[in-house]
Amino acid sequence: MLAAFLVWDRKVVKDNVAWRFISIICVVVWGMIVxxxxxxIDIDIQSLMKQLNMDIVIPLVVYLLIINTVTFILFVVDKIKAIRRSYRIxxxxLLMACFLGGEIGGLLAMIVANHKIRTWYFLFGLPFLFLVHGAVFLYCHAAGIV
Structure with a gap:
């Protein structure tokens, strides 16, 4: 499915960008289930309760802090540009920054700057993406990666 996007549908427009991200999330979830x-991967409760590998978790936390800060700034800058009616991000x-782990920063910016709150794929997609990222983390933890 993702290869089909790259080969046949190269033009990214506002109408199809949300469906692209939904498709990517579905492919990731499908791969985990398969x-x-x-x-x-053998998932059981005991594997979820084991100790986290701190050599991987600390850089992950630093990365998430950076990407969420960048995403927050991107959303606020876009709001300022929307008010001034200048070139927008x-x-x-914005969705790619959230997909890369910045959905908390995006959600905070949506609340603080009152931006993108009427766009359905931001309003419902970012909390859903947060849940998917949490599931991926638990999945990786159960697999022994984290």
Whole structure:
């Protein structure tokens, strides 16, 4: 599905950007489910309760702080540009920053700057993306990666 986007649908416009991100999230979730069903990953409660590998968690936390700060700044700058009616930051860039882990910064900017609160894929997509990222983290933890 993702290869089809790259080959046949190269033009990113406002109408299809949300569906691209939904498709990417669905492919990730589908891959996680397939890995569990076919036994590539064994998930049980005991594996979720084991100690976190701090050598991986500390850089992950630093990365998340940086990407959330950048995402927050991008949303606020876009709001300022919207007020001044100047060149805007593309929604694709905002969604990509959230997809890379900055959904908390995006949600905070939506609340603080009152920006993108009427756009359905920001309003519902960012909390859903937060849940997907949490599930991916638990999945990686159960697999022994984190």
């Amino acid at each position: 890995a569990v069903v076919y036994g590539f 593309r929604e694709y860039v």
